[in-house]
Amino acid sequence: MMNGPAERKEEASVVPVNSLPFDEYVRTANFLREKTRHRPKIAIIAGSGLGGLGNALEQTDIFDYHDIPNFPVSTVVGHAGRLAFGLLGPTQVPVVCMQGRFHAYEGYPQWKITFPVRIFKLLGVEILIVTNAVGGLNPEYHVGDIMLIKDHINFAGFAGVSALCGVNDERWGPRFPPMNDAYDKGLRALARQTAPECQFQDFFHEGTYAMVGGPMFETCAEARMLRSVGGDVVGMSTVSEVITARHCGMKVLGFSLITNVVIQDETSDDTANHQEVLQVGIHRAKAMQDLVSGVVTKLGS
Ligand SMILES: O=P(O)(O)O[C@@H]1C[C@H](O)[C@@H](CO)O1
Numbered sequence: 001m002m003n004g005p006a007e008r009k010e011e012a013s014v015v016p017v018n019s020l021p022f023d024e025y026v027r028t029a030n031f032l033r034e035k036t037r038h039r040p041k042i043a044i045i046a047g048s049g050l051g052g053l054g055n056a057l058e059q060t061d062i063f064d065y066h067d068i069p070n071f072p073v074s075t076v077v078g079h080a081g082r083l084a085f086g087l088l089g090p091t092q093v094p095v096v097c098m099q100g101r102f103h104a105y106e107g108y109p110q111w112k113i114t115f116p117v118r119i120f121k122l123l124g125v126e127i128l129i130v131t132n133a134v135g136g137l138n139p140e141y142h143v144g145d146i147m148l149i150k151d152h153i154n155f156a157g158f159a160g161v162s163a164l165c166g167v168n169d170e171r172w173g174p175r176f177p178p179m180n181d182a183y184d185k186g187l188r189a190l191a192r193q194t195a196p197e198c199q200f201q202d203f204f205h206e207g208t209y210a211m212v213g214g215p216m217f218e219t220c221a222e223a224r225m226l227r228s229v230g231g232d233v234v235g236m237s238t239v240s241e242v243i244t245a246r247h248c249g250m251k252v253l254g255f256s257l258i259t260n261v262v263i264q265d266e267t268s269d270d271t272a273n274h275q276e277v278l279q280v281g282i283h284r285a286k287a288m289q290d291l292v293s294g295v296v297t298k299l300g301s
């Protein structure tokens with residue numbers, strides 16, 4: 001029998017692992033709305049070494065994550081831990097930019113990692129642009145290249161780790177959201193159009209982001225496996241943010257900066273390291289900034 005008293009009791013005893021109460025999200029959003037003059041429809045999450053995007057904004061209102069109620073704080077080098085509201089590009093489009101994101105390997109539960117995305121939703125954001133640093137798996141990708149994210153493989157999700165686990169609050173979105181259209185076709189077309197305008201055609205790709213938990217980089221066998229199942233790049237973030245954004249009806253665009261080539265051969269003497277990731281980020285920060293700014297300008301006009 002469906003929904004008898006025993007089943008209902010079990011349902012009611014499920015502990016939601018995906019939330020603070022809705023009202024706490026509202027409290028955080030109200031705090032920010034009262035303190036910034038900007039009303040952005042576009043949010044940007046800047047990945048490792050890519051937070052410079054936030055510094056390119058004008059007329060900024062900046063919040064340290066420590067000072068925002070309920071916000072997690074950044075613990076990773078290369079993630080400044082600031083939320084910047086301001087105007088981007090020649091046409092001064094209002095945006096909000098996270099200079100630093102949260103990762104599962106920092107010890108944060110999924111709902112905390114994705115907390116800011118729901119705050120953006122409450123603030124009226126309609127488009128989320130995610131950027132990240134990744135290791136290249138596709139042999140045609142080189143250090144410094146940029147990949148437009150076409151799709152992702154959510155290895156954590158396969159293991160039942162998702163920001164959407166727990167009781168579903170329909171005010172955010174449906175219990176079973178589709179993900180076949182996670183990365184918006186129209187926005188990707190706009191990005192493909194923008195890349196050559198920024199003279200990026202020679203180091204611009206479109207491919208699939210494989211998400212693993214980190215913080216350790218891949219073994220050679222893991223790297224070969226990720227490549228063989230269709231991963232073009234591998235990273236430790238982003239996917240939960242994208243799923244949360246899609247769940248609550250935002251469109252998503254994503255860019256990956258290839259900061260290292262993932263070693264797939266045990267005879268290699270090279271190793272991956274975070275310093276290299278940050279260095280390439282600094283080197284290519286301007287390119288990523290121009291690309292994001294170019295897309296945002298088109299969206300704002
Ligand atoms: O926040 P992102 O995904 O850009 O950071 C990447 C993945 C790890 O956090 C770190 C490894 O160097 O860079």
Ligand SMILES: Nc1nc2[nH]cnc2c(=O)[nH]1
Pocket residue numbers: 133134135136212214216217218234235236259260261262272277
């Ligand atoms: N998992 C993973 N994440 C990265 N972020 C930047 N480089 C890498 C990498 O090689 N592997």
